[in-house]
Amino acid sequence: MNALEVNGLTKRYKGFTLENINFTIPAGYIMGYVGRNGAGKTTTLGLITHQIKSDSGSIKINGMEYKENPERYKEMIGYIQDICYYPGDFNLLDIKGIMKDFYQTFEEEKFMEYVNKWKLPEKKKIKDFSKGMQVRLMFAGILARDTKLLILDEATNGLDPVVKQEILEILQEYIQDGDRSVIFSTHILNDLEQIADYIFFLHEGKQVMYDTKDEILEKYILVKGGLEDLNEYMEKNLIGLKKTSVGFEGILESDKSIHLSKNCVVEKPAIDQIIVSYIKHKEG
Amino acid sequence: MRIVISNQSELPIYAQIKEQIKEQILNGLINEGTVLPSIRQLAKELGVSVITTTRAYNELESEGFISSVQGKGSIVRKRDNNVIREQYLKKIEQGLESAIATAELINMPEEELRDMFEILMKER
Amino acid sequence: MNAVKFMKMDFLKIKSQIKLMIVIIAFVMVFSFKMLTKDMLGWSVMYMIFMGIILASLPFSVDTTTSGGFVTLLPAKARSRVYGRFLYGLVFLVVCTLIGSAISVSYAIKENVDLKGLLLQIIVFFGAGVIVNSLQFFVSYLFEIKNAQVLSIMRIIPGFLFFFCGSVLMDKISENQESMNAFSQTVSKIIEYKEAVAIGFFVISMLIMVVCMMICAKREERKEG
Numbered sequence: 097m098n099a100l101e102v103n104g105l106t107k108r109y110k111g112f113t114l115e116n117i118n119f120t121i122p123a124g125y126i127m128g129y130v131g132r133n134g135a136g137k138t139t140t141l142g143l144i145t146h147q148i149k150s151d152s153g154s155i156k157i158n159g160m161e162y163k164e165n166p167e168r169y170k171e172m173i174g175y176i177q178d179i180c181y182y183p184g185d186f187n188l189l190d191i192k193g194i195m196k197d198f199y200q201t202f203e204e205e206k207f208m209e210y211v212n213k214w215k216l217p218e219k220k221k222i223k224d225f226s227k228g229m230q231v232r233l234m235f236a237g238i239l240a241r242d243t244k245l246l247i248l249d250e251a252t253n254g255l256d257p258v259v260k261q262e263i264l265e266i267l268q269e270y271i272q273d274g275d276r277s278v279i280f281s282t283h284i285l286n287d288l289e290q291i292a293d294y295i296f297f298l299h300e301g302k303q304v305m306y307d308t309k310d311e312i313l314e315k316y317i318l319v320k321g322g323l324e325d326l327n328e329y330m331e332k333n334l335i336g337l338k339k340t341s342v343g344f345e346g347i348l349e350s351d352k353s354i355h356l357s358k359n360c361v362v363e364k365p366a367i368d369q370i371i372v373s374y375i376k377h378k379e380g
Numbered sequence: 381m382r383i384v385i386s387n388q389s390e391l392p393i394y395a396q397i398k399e400q401i402k403e404q405i406l407n408g409l410i411n412e413g414t415v416l417p418s419i420r421q422l423a424k425e426l427g428v429s430v431i432t433t434t435r436a437y438n439e440l441e442s443e444g445f446i447s448s449v450q451g452k453g454s455i456v457r458k459r460d461n462n463v464i465r466e467q468y469l470k471k472i473e474q475g476l477e478s479a480i481a482t483a484e485l486i487n488m489p490e491e492e493l494r495d496m497f498e499i500l501m502k503e504r
Numbered sequence: 505m506n507a508v509k510f511m512k513m514d515f516l517k518i519k520s521q522i523k524l525m526i527v528i529i530a531f532v533m534v535f536s537f538k539m540l541t542k543d544m545l546g547w548s549v550m551y552m553i554f555m556g557i558i559l560a561s562l563p564f565s566v567d568t569t570t571s572g573g574f575v576t577l578l579p580a581k582a583r584s585r586v587y588g589r590f591l592y593g594l595v596f597l598v599v600c601t602l603i604g605s606a607i608s609v610s611y612a613i614k615e616n617v618d619l620k621g622l623l624l625q626i627i628v629f630f631g632a633g634v635i636v637n638s639l640q641f642f643v644s645y646l647f648e649i650k651n652a653q654v655l656s657i658m659r660i661i662p663g664f665l666f667f668f669c670g671s672v673l674m675d676k677i678s679e680n681q682e683s684m685n686a687f688s689q690t691v692s693k694i695i696e697y698k699e700a701v702a703i704g705f706f707v708i709s710m711l712i713m714v715v716c717m718m719i720c721a722k723r724e725e726r727k728e729g
Contacts, residue, residue, distance in 0.1 A: 124420070125430060146728050147576055170579040181573030185520035185566070194516075197509045198578045268424040291423075293431040308431050314392060364390065 097159055099123045099245050099277030100144070105153035107139055114139050114301045117153070121294065123244075124274035126267060128288050128309070129281040130371060131298035137281040140298070141249050144279075145175055158244045171199060174238030174246045178253040180230035184223030188216055188233060199241045207240035228259045235266060246270055248280045252287045264291055285368040297371055299378060309367065317353060318365035320345040329355040336373025347373040381410055381417075385426055393428055397436040405445055405456055406464060416446060416454045443467075506580035510588025511595065513575075514563040521562055528555060533607060540611045546625030548611070549604030553633035556600030558660060560593045560637055564644045582728050583721035586645070590717045593637050601630045624702045631702075631709035636665065638709075638716040645720040 098120050105117040114136040121127045131137050142148040144155055146162045146169070154161060162169045182191055188211060195202045211218070214232045222230065231251060238246065246267070252260050267278050268291055280288050285295075295312055297305035305312065319334060322343045331337070333355070334346030347370055353362065383400050385393055404410045416437075417425065423433045437454055440446045444463045446454045483493050518525070532555045536548035575585070605626055612619050694701050 145577060147573075149726075149728060166581060167579040170577060173577065175573065175577055177573060181577075183517060183566075183574070186516070190516055194509075194513060194578075197512070198506070198580060200579075264427070265424075268427070271430070272420055272424065274420060290427050291429055293429040309429055310392065310394060310432055310435065364392075 097123050098156070099125075099158060100279060101154075101156040101159075102140075102144070103154045105140070105143060105155065106151050107143060107148065108151050109139075112136070112139075112301055114143075117298075117303055119294075119296050119303075119306055121245075121277045121279060123158075123277055124271050125293040126271060126278040126280065126288070126291055127294040127296060128285060128292040129279055129296050129298065130285055130367075131281075131283065132375065133283055135283075135298045136301040137283075137298060138249055139301075141175075141247055141279075141281055144247065145173055146170070171201065171242070172244040174241075174243040175249070176231065176234045176238065176247070176251045177249040178251055180222060180225070180227075180234065182222045182230075182233065182237075184221060186222055187219055188222065188236075189218055191222070191233070191237060195237055195241070201242035203240050207236055210236035210239060227254055228256070231255065231259065231263070235263075239266075239270070244276050246276065246278045248278065248282075250282055251280075252282065252284070260287060264288065267291065285371065286366075289367050295367060297374070299375060304374065304378070305371075312367060312370065313364065315350060316347050316365055316370050317350045318345065318363040318369060319348050319356060319360050320363065321357070321360040325357045325359045327355070327357050330357070336376040381414075383422075383426065385428065394432045394435040394439075397422075397426070397428075397433060398439050401436070401440060402443075402445060402467070405459070406467060410456055412456050412458045414456045415452060416456065418453050506584035507587035507591055510580070510585050511591040514589060514592040517566050518559075518562045520566065525559055528559070529603075533603065536604065537607050537611060540608065545608045545612055545617065545619070545622045546604075546629055548607040549601055549626050549629045552600040552604035552607075553597060553629055556597050557633060557637050557640065560596045561640055561644065563589060563592065564641075576728075582724040586717060586721040586724050590638070590641060590713060590720075593641060594634070594713070597630065597633050597637060601626060601633070604629075624698055627702045627706050631706040634709040635712050638713040642716040642720060645723065 100119075100121040102117055102119050105114065107114045112134075117140060119127070129137055129140065139148065143150050144157075146155075146166070157169060157172050160169060160172075192204065192207055195207070196204060210216075210232070214229070214236070216229055216233055216236070217225070222233065225233065234251075248267075252263060255263070264287075267280070267288075270276055270278060280292070282288065289309070292309050295305065295307065295309050296303070307315075319330070320343065323339065326339075326344055330346070330348070333352060334344075334348050337344060337346035347365055348356070356362070381401070381404060383397055385396055389396060391399070401410070401416070410416075416422070419433045419437055420430055423430045426433070437446065437448070441448060441454070444460060445457060447457055448454045480493070532551050533548075536551040539547055539551070576582075605622075608622055608626075609619065611617070612622070
């Protein structure tokens, strides 16, 4: 069973169009949804959570479309964003009461377990929480109930490295049973490069790259060298070629490495190097 | 079991995992019948993606080192001497090819290389 | 039902404003008690409803910016949110009416005044309040204003409309003899059938509320697809 299936998803706005997005996340995996600010990531996620209506295309969570059962569809989703969405004047006990009311699978004890584990203040107004505490509260609300898809919209922005690491561990724990999946949108790929199974790269509303992370890493190499090491083939074929007074660097498809001149240094690229090079290539 | 991933290594992560597990099986550090951590558990402990550990285990299985049993996980197989011998032969071949390539770099004639080999063998 | 859950949440939302509200309510209660006269016992109800209309609009302005994501993701239909909001408005007005009525009755007992006609006044004021509040909610949903200053101005308008439309109407009517006659005749007719008129008005007010509610619910639902 696939946790999330997106087919031909399209949404048109006045100055921007999200066009023909297609991807599938099987149950038990993590997908990084990557792109620059304004590329359309939040729009995509808004369509998946049905906060926005699509112009065409279909979205299925656990094989089910929104219109089949809107309440059940929303129950399957856990959503976290960078700004806390709980009403600021509420405290966490208020939130607990509301979630208990609305969510059938919400477990009060589990919620309080997380609250105690993370030492979240019970009577404080949520707007007075620190950012790290707000994120943890959003997680507590989701982990205390049954969900199939965890959606993170730039959720690690502005968090310190310790909290970020905690979140990565929570995500890996979330997919442990092989039943639930994560889609994680970000413009900073470093945050989740290690644990992502799939990477989807969105640029100006269009799908640019979509593959397993391992395949992407194997497909490209990072080439560096002195300016004298640049041959004609490399000038033409290196993606995102950057030249300085002391040398150059660029990305090349690994199967073309035989065309490289001898003194070049070849390294494993990081995914965001590949993506940055791709962007420069497309815009240049 | 000991697995240490290096981001600096030229080898892709799945290959590092595979090779390190293989080494330890060949050296007897992991006994036959040992149940390896599940694919997901290992991914979590190493902080890598599930697809990566899956690939490592799949290749170990196709090379005959482990077998996966429904419900139990991945178990280290009885050391098949032929398979093991083949792995060692591969290693020897790699070592020899590396020596030959290095000798070529400094234009060392074949005879000199063979002499060196004999001396080393005698010293043992 | 989910609408009831949303209504509960709206009451919870205004919890932060409770101090302000208690002050205002207490003030209006005392004020209306002082203003009551023997012939028009229903004034207290009217003042309470007037204030109630203003306070009922609070959920629209409290915390509009960030909490959208949580509320709209709750597993409930968009229309339940609207039904819950209107239900909250209705309950709020009912409470105001009850308090106003209690003031009227206690005044009547104290001053030894006949309670005749009070019930009809209550029904009419309540109906008018429901109409104005429903329209207020309708406009709030239509325009989705998030600016706090604009919202606070908007909140006062309906209540005052309710209050001053009546006096403007009275002025216009007393302009010439003809309209005065027509008005007096209408008034006598109304007084003749006052029970029927009052109940008819109440029914119309309920209908208007339901219509506004349905339109807003449809709009919210269409946004989400």
